[in-house]
Amino acid sequence: MTRRPARRTLLVAAGVLVALAGAGAGTWAVVGDTTGADTATQHRSAHATSTVTKGDLTDAKTFSGTLGYGTAVPLPATAHGTLTWLPEPGSVVHRDQPLYAVDERPVRALHGRVPLWRPLERGVSGEDVAQLNQNLAALGHDVALDDVFGPRTQRAVRAWQRTHDLPVTGVLDGDQVAFVDGDVRVDGVTGQLGAPAGGDVLSLTSTKRVVTAVPPEQDAERLAVGTSVTVRVNGVGDPMPGTVVDSRPTKTESGGAAVEVTIAFESGDRDLPAAATAQVVATGRQERGVLSVPVAALVAGPGDGFAVDVVRRDGTTKRVSVDVGFVAAGRAAVTGAVHEGDQVVVPS
Structure with missing residues (x-):
């Protein structure tokens, strides 16, 4: 009725x-x-x-958004020494490439969500070791895809160290590598050449283009994580399918509480501008x-x-x-x- x-x-x-x-x-x-x-x-x-x-x-509602690379995440320096090289903003760092250098020794990127919080050596186990084994396998080394630092992992680490002219110790630590969440884009450089390593040195984003939007608080549920939406980037053409992949608290310009959402979308072979405004259409009932x-x-x-x-x-x-x-x-x-x-x- x-x-x-x-x-x-x-x-x-x-x-x-x-x-x-x-x-x-x-x-x-x-x-x-x-x-x-x-x-x-x-x-x-x-x-x-x-x-x-x-x-x-x-019941559809349109929200204003901005094309970009998502929220930047800081990268702390775990190596010890003096910063001697830093990348240019906007550059992309792939697996096994340098993120920064200390005492002219590159600290290289490996993929993983768990930060390197301890030296990785024979006998230890855990998610960080599982990440290491996955990276070594991706680089062509013979390792078991488990979470144990066994003899095969030790041999692979030594081979990796020889490839990069490092001391062949079989132990991996923050002077040599840092775990980052996949290939990353350097959004900003906060470290200074000649300064001691320590604190945040870079801010990193994903290499994938996303749209971010800050809906009014009363409409936040329309853009919950997992919601399918339609994205139109101004100047690009037809709308594209998208999905809300992240939501985090933020502040409005007046200091009020708000939510910033991140929308991943399929752009196909479209050429996207470096920056643009966008519209996000969320359908409801x-x-x-x-x-x-x-x-x-x-x-x-x-x-x-x-x-x-x-x-x-x-x-x-x-x-x-x-x-x-x-x-x-x-x-x-x-x-x-x-x-x-x-x-x-x-x-x-």
Whole structure:
């Protein structure tokens, strides 16, 4: 059973009623004289008309976004010594390439989510060792893909050290490598050449393009992690499918609480600009096969109800009571003595 919106929320001063609707919202008021609601016949006015349509009604909302590389993550220096080389902002660092150098010794990137928090040597085990074995295998070394630093891992580490002209100890530590989350892009350089290593030296992002958006707090659930959305990057062309992959607390410009969401999307072979604005469209509830009219066509009906002014063949109008259901995209689902194809008055 369709629940009728309470008309007491619609009335405005002086008996003048105005219909308002935002995208996916139902902010209501009504236009017209409420007397003689159901059967009043009037001469056709100069008001514009709209067609009663039958189809799907979808609650969609568009959010502004920015094309970029996502939130930058700091990289602390774990090596000991003096910073002697730092990469350029915007450069991409792949597996086994230098992130920075201390005392002219490169600290190389290995892939993994767990930071290097201890020396890795024979006899230890854990997720960090599993990451190491996966990296050594990806670089062509013969290792077991488990989480144990055994003799095969030790031989592989020694071979890796010889390849890079390092002391062949069979032990791996923060003077030689750092774990980062895949291939990374240098977003900024915070370390200074000639300064002692320590603290954050780089800020890193993914190499993949993403769109970030900060929805109003009341709309944050529309962009929950895992939600499928549509992304349009200005100047690129057709919309692209996307998925919300991250959500984190942030602050608005006025200092209020907000949520920043990250949307990954499939760009195919499109050339994306270095920076651009974007729109993110999130769909919500959907009603299929309903009759609908523009929200602006609704006028006050009898009691707490609503009506529309249907244009007859002779140009006169008849006020017809309707029940109002789902409201989305500036249209309202209606039931009553109206039919697909009817013309209804839309007051200016």
